[in-house]
Amino acid sequence: MKTVLITGGTGLLGSHLCRQLARSGDRVIILTRQKPRLLRPEVEYAFWDPKKGRIDREAIAGSDAVIHLSGANINGGRWTPEYKKEIRESRVLGSRLLREALESHGARCRALVSASATGYYGSGGIFRETDPPSDDFLGQTCRAWEEGIASWAGPGRRLVILRLGIVLSMEGGALPPLIPNSRLGVAVIPGKGTQWVNWIHIRDAVAAFQAALENPGISGVYNAASPEPAQFETLCVALARRFAGKCRLRIRIPPWLLRAILGEMGGALLKSCLVSPEKLSETGFHWKYPGLEEALQQLTGEFRGPNGNRRLPGAGPHP
Numbered sequence: 001m002k003t004v005l006i007t008g009g010t011g012l013l014g015s016h017l018c019r020q021l022a023r024s025g026d027r028v029i030i031l032t033r034q035k036p037r038l039l040r041p042e043v044e045y046a047f048w049d050p051k052k053g054r055i056d057r058e059a060i061a062g063s064d065a066v067i068h069l070s071g072a073n074i075n076g077g078r079w080t081p082e083y084k085k086e087i088r089e090s091r092v093l094g095s096r097l098l099r100e101a102l103e104s105h106g107a108r109c110r111a112l113v114s115a116s117a118t119g120y121y122g123s124g125g126i127f128r129e130t131d132p133p134s135d136d137f138l139g140q141t142c143r144a145w146e147e148g149i150a151s152w153a154g155p156g157r158r159l160v161i162l163r164l165g166i167v168l169s170m171e172g173g174a175l176p177p178l179i180p181n182s183r184l185g186v187a188v189i190p191g192k193g194t195q196w197v198n199w200i201h202i203r204d205a206v207a208a209f210q211a212a213l214e215n216p217g218i219s220g221v222y223n224a225a226s227p228e229p230a231q232f233e234t235l236c237v238a239l240a241r242r243f244a245g246k247c248r249l250r251i252r253i254p255p256w257l258l259r260a261i262l263g264e265m266g267g268a269l270l271k272s273c274l275v276s277p278e279k280l281s282e283t284g285f286h287w288k289y290p291g292l293e294e295a296l297q298q299l300t301g302e303f304r305g306p307n308g309n310r311r312l313p314g315a316g317p318h319p
Contacts, residue, residue, distance in 0.1 A: 003027040003062055004213070007094060008069030008115075009043065010036055012172040013164075016206045017067065018043050024210070029059050031070075050093040060105045065213055068114040068149065070094045074138070075174060079265040088141045095148025102152055113160045113212045114149050116142050118198045118225055118275045119268070120163055126274045129163070129221040138268060146221070158219050160212040165198035165225030165275070167205050170299050178239055185244030189252045193233025195272030198225035201289035201298070211285050222280040229274055230292045238292060242300045 004021055008014045009030030018028050022042035031048045039045070046059035050070070072090040077083055095114070102109055119138030121127040133143040146161055153159035166174050181188050200208075208224045230238075233250070240247040258266035281287070289295040 001025050001027055002064040003029065004065050004067060005029045005031060005046070005059055005063040005109075006067045006069065007031045007048070007098065008071065009067075011069060012169055013115075013167055013202065013205055013209075014067075014069045016169075016202055017069075017209055020206050020210060021213075029063070031056070031059065048097070050090070050097045053097060055097055055101045057101065057105045060101045061108065063106065063109050065111040066098065066102065066106075066109055066113070067209060067213065068095065068098055068112065071115070071145070074119075074265075074268075075177075079137070079263050084137060084264075088144065091141060091145040092148050095145055099149050099152045110156060111158045111160070111213060112149065112152055113162065113209055114146070116146050116161050116163045116221075118163050118165050118223065118273070119271075120146075121273045121275060123271050123273050126276055127223075128276050129223060129279055136268075136271075137264060138271075153219075158216065160218055161221045162208055162212060162224040163221065163275070164205060165200045165223075165229075167202055168199050168295060168299060169202040170301075171202075175239075175299070178236065179243065182236075182239040182243040185240050185246060185248035187233065187236035187240045187247050187250045189233050189236050189250060190258050190266070190269045191232075191253070191255050193231060193236070193252065195232050195270055196229050196274050197232050197235055198223075198229050198273070198275050199235070199292070199295075200225050201295045203298075204288055207288065208280065208285065211283070215283060218283050222283075223275040223277045224280060225275050225277050226290055226292075226295075227277050227281065227287060228291050232269075235292065238296055242296050 004026050006014055006018060006028060009018050010032055019042065021028050028043045030043050030045050032045055033049050035045050046056035048055040072087045074087055120133050120142035121131060122134035122139065133139040168175050170176065212218045237247045255270055258269060289298060
């Protein structure tokens with residue numbers, strides 16, 4: 001049994017990952033600013049506050065490995081200057097504090113797996129891990145996020161950075177806001193809809209972090225997104241067909257209106273790039289849900305209702 005310390009362990013991906021690690025027999029400790037009201041029996045909790053530079057040194061000293069997921073939700077609201085600062089600082093200050101604490105008190109820790117995002121890259125072409133970051137807000141935020149933790153790597157210290165695509169789950173993230181229109185058979189498409197979406201099923205995201213944690217041959221930066229990306233229109237239409245049987249109407253939101261409503265965040269929805277997950281696949285990582293249709297089929301989970309008729313669930317939790 002190893003002790004794994006996790007930041008962001010109360011979030012969407014972190015919650016799934018904590019459960020999986022606990023099932024595997026690991027001792028799991030969540031670093032959090034505030035304990036949740038409903039405590040989970042399979043994990044323990046320790047305190048940290050990146051803004052104030054405070055962290056539980058005993059938790060750091062007792063950890064064999066660390067998973068770093070902490071960061072404000074980029075879909076948490078309009079990107080005002082204040083919220084952009086929150087998005088950036090939640091990642092940069094957290095990475096810096098974690099690195100400094102590990103350097104001072106984490107002699108026992110041998111592996112650190114940190115999240116990043118495919119927003120690191122610009123638009124156009126196929127991007128690989130050696131490509132430079134974009135000059136836009138997301139690109140520079142991801143760059144600073146990664147740099148905050150990068151210097152921890154060294155002899156006996158294995159650092160893995162996973163640049164995640166959009167995590168698909170019915171419990172949170174980018175998918176649930178699309179469901180109400182999909183139930184009506186309506187696909188609301190930002191821009192032309194030809195922009196590529198680098199996505200990853202929640203179960204594959206969990207498996208990628210667990211593989212990075214346990215496989216000593218995995219080290220460095222990896223793109224963690226499905227080998228079969230989809231255009232935004234394809235995603236929206238596929239959801240409408242899953243929930244309503246067919247796509248009855250396609251509504252395209254022009255770029256100027258998208259930017260007027262969402263500001264700079266609207267521009268991010270129009271960004272199009274393809275990332276290659278080939279490097280991760282070459283480690284032997286197996287994709288459970290490489291294709292969008294099979295991923296959505298699992299996530300929406302057809303089942304029989306009380307009257308025996310087949311129906312589709314809402315956006316509630318799925319196992």
